[in-house]
Amino acid sequence: MTSRNEARVRMLRDLYAAYIDQRKDIVDAMLMEDFTFSSPQDDHIDRATYFERCWPNEPALTGFEIEFLAVDGEEAVVRYRAETTSGKAFRNMESFRFDGEKISSVDVYFGRNTG
Numbered sequence: 001m002t003s004r005n006e007a008r009v010r011m012l013r014d015l016y017a018a019y020i021d022q023r024k025d026i027v028d029a030m031l032m033e034d035f036t037f038s039s040p041q042d043d044h045i046d047r048a049t050y051f052e053r054c055w056p057n058e059p060a061l062t063g064f065e066i067e068f069l070a071v072d073g074e075e076a077v078v079r080y081r082a083e084t085t086s087g088k089a090f091r092n093m094e095s096f097r098f099d100g101e102k103i104s105s106v107d108v109y110f111g112r113n114t115g
Contacts, residue, residue: 005071016064032104039108089114
């Protein structure tokens with residue numbers, strides 16, 4: 001793995017940790033100014049809307065278990081199992097695109113509840 005890919009692996013692991021730690025500032029520094037986010041509920045929303053919708057004031061998740069993470073040049077894919085504060089769990093996959101040293105877009109694909 002190239003050093004650039006290794007740095008991106010670390011960045012993505014840090015991104016998920018920052019979400020759990022409620023560290024919006026860390027993630028903010030990782031994203032391009034023209035960052036976009038898409039999911040089955042969000043169609044290509046901008047950076048400001050992403051932070052409004054995807055960063056709740058109260059923690060919604062207690063942890064992520066990264067099950068698969070692959071980086072190939074300007075793209076990465078992560079599959080994770082997340083646990084909610086209510087004790088439920090689910091799996092999602094996220095597709096990342098990079099522009100230089102920052103994340104330019106994320107596409108989320110919802111998985112199923114895992115119990």
